[in-house]
Amino acid sequence: xxGERQERDSPPETVLVLGGGGMKGxxxxxxxxxxxxxxxxxxxxxxTSIGSVVGACLAAGLGWxxxxxxxRAVRKDDIVSINRRAIWLGGVRETSVFEAExxxxxxxxxxxxxxxxxxxxPLRMNAVSLISGKEVWFGHGAxxxxxxxxxxxxxxALPVYFPPAEIDGDLLVDGGxxxxxxxxxxxxxxxxxxxAVDLGADMMIPEASVxxxxxxxxxxxxxxxxxxxxxxLIWKAWExxxxxxxxxxxxxxxxxxxxxxxxxxxxGYRAARMALDGAxxxxxxxxxxxxxxxxxxxxxRFRGWMRSARHxxxxx
Numbered sequence: 001x002x003g004e005r006q007e008r009d010s011p012p013e014t015v016l017v018l019g020g021g022g023m024k025g026x027x028x029x030x031x032x033x034x035x036x037x038x039x040x041x042x043x044x045x046x047x048t049s050i051g052s053v054v055g056a057c058l059a060a061g062l063g064w065x066x067x068x069x070x071x072r073a074v075r076k077d078d079i080v081s082i083n084r085r086a087i088w089l090g091g092v093r094e095t096s097v098f099e100a101e102x103x104x105x106x107x108x109x110x111x112x113x114x115x116x117x118x119x120x121x122p123l124r125m126n127a128v129s130l131i132s133g134k135e136v137w138f139g140h141g142a143x144x145x146x147x148x149x150x151x152x153x154x155x156x157a158l159p160v161y162f163p164p165a166e167i168d169g170d171l172l173v174d175g176g177x178x179x180x181x182x183x184x185x186x187x188x189x190x191x192x193x194x195x196a197v198d199l200g201a202d203m204m205i206p207e208a209s210v211x212x213x214x215x216x217x218x219x220x221x222x223x224x225x226x227x228x229x230x231x232x233l234i235w236k237a238w239e240x241x242x243x244x245x246x247x248x249x250x251x252x253x254x255x256x257x258x259x260x261x262x263x264x265x266x267x268g269y270r271a272a273r274m275a276l277d278g279a280x281x282x283x284x285x286x287x288x289x290x291x292x293x294x295x296x297x298x299x300x301r302f303r304g305w306m307r308s309a310r311h312x313x314x315x316x
Contacts, residue, residue: 011190012043012122014283016058017183018051020176020227021199022158022255023264025050026071027248030268031197033064038276040283044122044140044189046182048175051197052125052155053107056148059119060112070110071261079103095163097216100153103162107149116144116151124189126175126182127154130164135178141189158255160219180227187240193282195244197268200227206252220254244282246275 016035018028028051047055057067081102083094113119116139124139137143138151146167154165154172164171179185186194210217248271253260 013191014040014042014193014195015044015046015186015189015191016042016055017181017186017194017196018045018047018055019181019197019199020049020051020174021180021250022050023257023260024199024248024250024253024255025054026261026264027199027250027268027271028054028197029064029067029071030265030270031246031248031272032058032067032268033265034269034272034276035195036064040195042121042195044124044186044191046124046186046189047155048126048180048182049156049158050199052152052175053110055123055125056111056113056119056152059121059123061120062112068265071265074106074258074261076256076258077102078106098161100157100163103156104149104153107152107156111148111152113148115148116140116146118148124182124185125151125155126179126185127151127157127165127172128175128177130171130173132170135175136170136172137185160216176227177223180230181234183234183238183240183243191241193242193244194240195246197246197248197272198231199248199250200224200231242282244275244279246272 018025021027032054045055045059047053054067057070079102081099083097083099116123122140124137124142127136127138128134129136136154138146138154143151150165150167154167155175157163157165157172158174159177164173166172175182180200181196181198183194183196186196206217206221210221246268248264248267250264250267253264257264
């Protein structure tokens, strides 16, 4: 099950994709434990949002034990600092309800290296430009000259919660806003097979009383609905390489579950073990189980659009 290590300028055989989901990203660590026990080593890693944090640590050589220790130790106060100007009269003009500095300090303490050049496994992560409305990719084969801390923060700058990253005259926010599970990027990188840890595959309907807490739960629900639609479009239109789809059962857990680290570690491990048990010839032959695909007329239209776009690109 060992992936063949390749030169950085060669297309990766097997790419590990780590999706977004806030503190639910602790499940990535449990999934990595199961993959590590199975002898798996990726040729490249792609992460978005919290997946960029875990992906950067893995690419730099941290193991699941070190990451589990970090996950168990982190507390809300390590990351969250209320932007008091946002709760004053006129605070609606502020860009976020949290300040950036405390989160950036935690990232600086947690990331084991400073640059993309220092990681041992090729790594990419995304953010979204508020100016152009497009994805921006950092890492190997993309924008590499940015400090790793800056790229990770940009990938995690969830709108409303954290202020956008200001980089080279652009304003960048959480990459999951446009691509919460970047398997298409893995395919475009040249992957022959993809392992995707999907933190948003098990979204349950919340209780109506949740929304009595104010605008933040409403905002979170809207984001989750958009992510759900992303999932439908991604899987229904997927015609890329085989994907080993790891789907932790996270139910109605929010992105801010600082006290549920042990559960998230265990659930990520369980989901990965289940996926590996059903992997068949995935690692040897590049064949494996099909990812779940939900029927939806909009996704059928999207599939047709994707095919048409590919045809136009080849023709042009």
